Amino acid sequence: MSSPPGTFLWSIFIVLAFFPFCISSQPNIAFNFSSFSFRNLTLLGDSYLRNGAVGLTRELGVPSSSAGTVVCNSPVRLFDPKTNSSASFSTKFSFSIANVNPDSYGDGLTFFLAAGNQTLGSPGGYLGLFNSSYPFDNKIIAVEFDTREDTLFNDPSSNHVGLDIGSLESVGTSEADSGGVDLKSGDLITTWIDYLNGRKVVLVWLSYSSFKPEKPVLSVKADLSKHFQEFMYVGFSASTEGSTEVHTVVDWSFQTFDFSSTNEQSTPPPPSDRDRKVVPVIPVLPTSESCHKKNKKLILGLGISGPIAVFLALAGFGWYTAKKWKKIKIDCGIKLELLKGPRKFSYREIKAATKGFHGSRILGNGAFGTVYKATLLESGLSFAVKRSKHSHQGKDEFLAELTIIACLRHRNLLHLQGWCAEKGELFLVYDFMPNGSLDKLLHQESGITLTFPQRYNIALGVASVLTYLHEECEQQVIHRDIKSSNILLDGNLNPRLGDFGLARLMDHDKSPVSTLTAGTMGYLAPEYLQTGKATEKTDVYSFGVVVLEVACGRMPIVKDGENQLVVNLIDWVWGLYSADKLLEAVDPRLNGDFDKGEMTRLLILGLSCANPDCAARPSMRRALQILSREADLLALPKKKPSLQFSVSLPVNIHEIVSEREADLTSNQQRVKPQSPDLVCSSSCREFPVKI
Numbered sequence: 034m035s036s037p038p039g040t041f042l043w044s045i046f047i048v049l050a051f052f053p054f055c056i057s058s059q060p061n062i063a064f065n066f067s068s069f070s071f072r073n074l075t076l077l078g079d080s081y082l083r084n085g086a087v088g089l090t091r092e093l094g095v096p097s098s099s100a101g102t103v104v105c106n107s108p109v110r111l112f113d114p115k116t117n118s119s120a121s122f123s124t125k126f127s128f129s130i131a132n133v134n135p136d137s138y139g140d141g142l143t144f145f146l147a148a149g150n151q152t153l154g155s156p157g158g159y160l161g162l163f164n165s166s167y168p169f170d171n172k173i174i175a176v177e178f179d180t181r182e183d184t185l186f187n188d189p190s191s192n193h194v195g196l197d198i199g200s201l202e203s204v205g206t207s208e209a210d211s212g213g214v215d216l217k218s219g220d221l222i223t224t225w226i227d228y229l230n231g232r233k234v235v236l237v238w239l240s241y242s243s244f245k246p247e248k249p250v251l252s253v254k255a256d257l258s259k260h261f262q263e264f265m266y267v268g269f270s271a272s273t274e275g276s277t278e279v280h281t282v283v284d285w286s287f288q289t290f291d292f293s294s295t296n297e298q299s300t301p302p303p304p305s306d307r308d309r310k311v312v313p314v315i316p317v318l319p320t321s322e323s324c325h326k327k328n329k330k331l332i333l334g335l336g337i338s339g340p341i342a343v344f345l346a347l348a349g350f351g352w353y354t355a356k357k358w359k360k361i362k363i364d365c366g367i368k369l370e371l372l373k374g375p376r377k378f379s380y381r382e383i384k385a386a387t388k389g390f391h392g393s394r395i396l397g398n399g400a401f402g403t404v405y406k407a408t409l410l411e412s413g414l415s416f417a418v419k420r421s422k423h424s425h426q427g428k429d430e431f432l433a434e435l436t437i438i439a440c441l442r443h444r445n446l447l448h449l450q451g452w453c454a455e456k457g458e459l460f461l462v463y464d465f466m467p468n469g470s471l472d473k474l475l476h477q478e479s480g481i482t483l484t485f486p487q488r489y490n491i492a493l494g495v496a497s498v499l500t501y502l503h504e505e506c507e508q509q510v511i512h513r514d515i516k517s518s519n520i521l522l523d524g525n526l527n528p529r530l531g532d533f534g535l536a537r538l539m540d541h542d543k544s545p546v547s548t549l550t551a552g553t554m555g556y557l558a559p560e561y562l563q564t565g566k567a568t569e570k571t572d573v574y575s576f577g578v579v580v581l582e583v584a585c586g587r588m589p590i591v592k593d594g595e596n597q598l599v600v601n602l603i604d605w606v607w608g609l610y611s612a613d614k615l616l617e618a619v620d621p622r623l624n625g626d627f628d629k630g631e632m633t634r635l636l637i638l639g640l641s642c643a644n645p646d647c648a649a650r651p652s653m654r655r656a657l658q659i660l661s662r663e664a665d666l667l668a669l670p671k672k673k674p675s676l677q678f679s680v681s682l683p684v685n686i687h688e689i690v691s692e693r694e695a696d697l698t699s700n701q702q703r704v705k706p707q708s709p710d711l712v713c714s715s716s717c718r719e720f721p722v723k724i
Contacts, residue, residue: 061120062109063288069103071442071505074268077102077153078161078444081497082505089142089161089271089280092133092661098275100161101444102153103282104268109289111146112261119258121230121291124267127284130180131219133277138191138217139181142271142280144226148172150266151448157274158183163201171199174260175270176226176237176251178209180217180278192216196235196253198260205235205253212239212250221283228257230291375439376451376462383418383453383460385410390420397470406465416450417466421459438533441506445498447521447531466529468522471579475517475586485627487526488583489660492635494528495520496657499576503569503653511567515575516556517582555589555602560647570647573656577642581606584635586620603643607673610640634659634666641667646674 066073068085080101081088089101111120124144132138143160145152152173155165162175175197182191186201192210195203209216216222225238225245237251267287271280386407387394396404396417407418438449453460468474471491474481483491495515502510512533519532558574561567578589581602593600606618615636616629638659644650651659651667658664 061289061291063286064105064107065286067284069282069285071501073106075104075106075150075442076444077104077151080444086281086283087269089269089282090273090278092277092279098156098273100154100156100159100270100272101280102161102268102270104147104150104152104266105287106150106442108150108264108266109146109287110263111265111289112258112263114263119230119261120289121228122287122289123225123227124285124287125223125225126269126282126286127221127223128178128269128280128282129219129221130178130217131279131281132217133279139276139278140183140272140274141177141179141181141216141278142269142282143175143177143197144224144267144269145173145175146265146267147174148262148265152266152268152270154270154272156272158185159201159272161270161272162197169200171260172262172265174198174257176235177201177203178216178224194237194239194251196237196251196255198255198257204255205251207237207251209239209250212246212248214239214241214250217278230258233257375449378451378453378460378462380453380455380458380460382409383407383462386416387418407462415465417463419461419463441502441510443498443501445494445528445530446501447529463531464523464529466521467524468526470518471520471522471528471583472517472588474522475582476588482622483526483583485623485632489631489635491520491522491526491528492580492583493657493660495530495576495579496653496660498528498530499572499653500657503572509569511569512572512575513567514553514556515572515579516553517579520579558647559645568647569653570650573642573650573653574644574647576653576656577639577644577650578602580635580639580642581618584620584632584639585618586622603640604673606636607640610636610669611671611673637666637669641669644669644674649674 064073069082069087070085071082074082074087076082076087078101079089079091079099080103081091087103089103090099091101109122111122112118126144128142130142140156140158141160143162145162147170149172152162154160154162157165158181159165159168160175160177160179162173163170177195177197179188179193179195180191182188186203188195188203189206190208192208192215193206194209195206197203214222220241223240223243225236227236228234229236233254233256235251235253235255235257236249238246238249240246269282273280384390386409387405390403390405394405394407396406398404402419402421405418405420407416408414409416438446447466448464449461450464451462453462468481469479473479474483499512499515502512510533512530514532515530519530521529521531523529556575556578558571561571561574581587582589585602585606587602587605589602591600591602592598606615609615609618615633618636619627619632638651638656642650642656649667655664655667659666
């Protein structure tokens, strides 16, 4: 929200009044994370947060390859183009590399600096940092801790440290055991990395203790300033391929120093200063009698001309501000302090990127409106743009989605790139997902048949992001519209949960959200239909339906047989389970190419989550542990439990179902009940509702 003109006037007055006494300085920065949280980091790929530590690769055999990246949300200034000066930096962190299977190893971990905050590469020898199709990027600088000898990159051994500039062929390497360290021992290793710009040298120390050794394991002469951008992002990456290597970072501190035009300092500041922000110091200049005389004349001149300049500036600025102030309109009541991350696009940019909202650019339709593919002219990057359809309803959903997703960070969340609120329209700009939504791959001829490992990975990813929303956010997020059309798939078929238009924030110790029932038939929990109260268990129910949909390749509600009877997916699968024919529910397009034990686990978990009795459903944490093979399945009764209730709903039946139909018209017909038998998404005869 814009500030009143008086605030601007006073700001200008203060700046101009004190301008002669201001001395410019280069701000050094420092941060220290003794433990990590989502507020500070962006997690990409397979990375995750657990107990305050960051895991970069998965512990599981699904998928067999894994790569992850974690990036500090705030960029670091390393170069000043005005003065052509560069910073030195120093970082300290502790990490471990362990093998679940002792006979398996590879590939390693890196600390890196990159121009962007979306750096994520390929698994294997590419260390999750560079792309296998183009393993070069001059805007990436990394120190690698490599645990596999890869002849493609001329690695010296399977236990070495190297400096990488623009590629994975290191400009300098050293054996880690020269410092008495085995990188893949599984023990916690503390690392110090210093870049001294004055000496043009990179130094790396390794130790099993918290005491810095006297001698570095790696010392490389390199002028990194030639590769510095003005602002760069710092972070970690790791990968493993065909192995079970697990990479974990438990703490991290980082600091720039020596940010001046000369960069004469050759050693970093003492350790006692490392954890404090560097305070710019005004230099003390030598004085003389002639200098005093000149200063008196300068002060006298400023004393006369300064007030005149201030008055003229204020008068001009006041006239301009008063003129512009009449034209300012506050759009949607958006508090801009919540939107520091996503970029604000202009209407002109979005219109040009979608070729004037041309019909050929339409990707789909939803309650919010139409989704377009947008390609920015200056960069060639593609995005998905959601354009509002209903002015009042769209505004509410726009604000809900924007305020919620702008604050969230998870590898399986659809990343919000920007927004726009102009000309009475509302837009959200997201990453473009080349493989579209999950429902299209499951229920339409897309040319892609998902394999069982891909399906299992999708269920695992959705479980992970829902666990984050329910238990790991400062405020619990209830999504309320989990369904296959709201799960997008990236280029590697990894799931990204989107569409937060119905989501609600809730403190963990507060009562459930109570509101008008909204969602999509077939995914709605029976108690949600009864009471209108959304809890984490209503999300669990919807997740269970999605799991069954993924395993069976069937929509939640379909018309089947010659009589076109409406068949509920949960009832159908539970019937097969009761008859000990559970695997007959599996999608026939898999042609039997799946692990029977793992498929049984997936189907039973889906039924457990979609249990009509909400108290019998697992939490999303437990569901994630089951999929990760860290917990056993819940006991599931052979016969589907019955749950009887009778209630007079305060709204008509057409208000129960949200208006979210447009996105399903081509592949998933929503059922609007015309009789009590079709109200509940479970066995409707078991849930009579008075209308």
